[in-house]
Amino acid sequence: MLTMTLREAGGPLVPERRPDPVPGPGQVRLNITACGVCRTDLHVVDGDLPPRRPTITPGHEIVGVVDAIGPGVVGRRIGERLGAAWLAWTCGDCRYCREGRENLCDRARFHGWTCDGGYADRIVADARYCFALPATLSDAECAPLLCAGLIGFRAWRMACAGRTVETLGLYGFGAAAHLLAQLAIWRGQQVHAFVRPGDEAAAALARELGCVWAGVSGQAPPVPLDAAIIFAPVGALVPEALAAVRKGGAVICAGIHMSDIPAMPYERLWGERTLASVANLTRQDGLDYFPMAEQAGVRPHVTLYPLERANEALDDLRKGRFAGAAVLVNAGPP
16 A cells, blocks of 8 residues: 655655555445545644654545455445544543543544554544545545534534624635535625635635635624634634624634734633634534535535645645645555
């Protein structure tokens, strides 16, 4: 099998040939056809997230076809298309798991960070943590839904919990925001998109998808926001978003990594505004999200790269050279 492996944080991914993995008890092997390129992958490669292994194969928006099944797996079949996401395994015994908050499990494993991910042509994954995918979307279109879509969905539900959200701000209009915007607009919300300076492609995509306003981060939106979600890993956006949100509103930080949040006057938070983070995802998020995304007609805007060009895809993500989501595509091993 071919993998694109990170041998040292900050270095390039290196192509490697390895023996095909063999699924163990409870696992399936996926012949990978597509894997999304997520900003979390960039945090792993750049060393923003502390390394958990000497070497790692990134990637956690994995779409593939089952070509081998390990002992004890039920409900899966050879030839079935499945998705594997960031959450690879949880203990099932800790307080968080028992409370239905497996996303907070201290012993959790994550594809592309603590165990090898999808920048490869094959992977073994715990069958219990794999998802059936919308039949109306291609493999490349399904891939971004497995993290960008899921994390945006979890952040959106948190932002809307206990309040009426008619005006929603999305800071950092990349893979997650362009998927969530479609869902929020379908639900009747007015979406305001905030893009980095000079990123007219992202602003144009936001308008094309139906956002009522697209402007540069740092600008005040034309109306007060009921809630805002920050996807960009920029701590300075937190005070800005709080200033844009009306009393009783919410600001949700959706990334796994963010630069330091600067000091700000308490007045920015006062007025029963809520500031919270989203961490990882649960399997239930996927079970809830995929049918809703399909019903809403969510369709990713994707830029495709061959697996061997993973370094180029990551650099293009780092420098904002595409709008929407990047996906590595792979014909799979013979």
